[in-house]
Amino acid sequence: MSTPSEKTLVRLDLTKAQQEQVKYATGREGEALELTVQELEERIAPAVPRLASNHNETLLTDC
């Protein structure tokens, strides 16, 4: 049986970029996510370092 604190709702207000990510992934619009503490603990992504990629930007040479 879960403790009361595990059922406490946590509201996470989303930035515009995060709202777009949610809409892109689910098709739904929303300004915030609401999760119980228990759901939040289950959903926290592991801190696995991801590799970043570089940008090949064109620098024009006047010749």
Add this chain to the structure above:
Amino acid sequence: MSVTDQPSDPGTLGALHRSRGEFARAEPLLRAALAAAEAAEPPDGAALAAALNALGLLCKDLARYDEARALYERTLALLECARAPDRREIATVYHNLGGIEHARGDYAAGEAFARRGLAIRTKAGGDPRAVAADMVALAALLDGQERYDEAERLYGEALRIFERAPAANAGEIAGVLNNLGALHARRGRLEQAEVLLELAVALKQRTLGPTHPDVAVTLNNLAMTHRRRGDFARGAALYAQAVGIFEQSLGADHPKAVTCRANAARCAAAAGEARA
């Protein structure tokens, strides 16, 4: 991000400074992160790969291409030796290896790496934004080989993916607009080039800040577009702005600063000839 909520671990903080174009501040932090990852007990392959790759990115920014390549090769070896290799991470390293050749101007060599990265990521089911980033990297290498139609098609495809979430992908969109604008300029479509480059500059200034070296890249390209249209005064002003940013952030001897100064000198010479 404010000073109070800055990350405390050197790798994250170093990556943050690098993303802001603060390379001198990033370097000691990224080197410290790598030293810590190399000394970790028990060894953590994923953390070491991330530290090697992050320092490789910085070395590429600073035009230390041999060191960057050696770091990426160590990253690749580490990833490929893992018990369950993450193909998407391997794809990213090929993407980055292609980036070094792009910066060096060896576009054909870079194309081979970029194609390999894109193929691996597509097969591994990479997320569409990462696939789009691979497409842009490949397009830039094709663009360098004057394969403009193929490059333009890939830029367009990537832009459509990024524009599904324009706020989240603002940085990527600005990069594509810069490259597409430069491609139009190379093909003599100066009006189209100017529109895209103006958009890219505004977007970069908003997302990166006015003194980031990536802003200077687009200012340089915009300056050349104005110069070719005969607006030497506007061209000279934009070149001066770009040279100032490059010299301040990368140093006067960095290849981008050298190229931009040479462009500015040609602009001044052309203005003199036009007056004569």
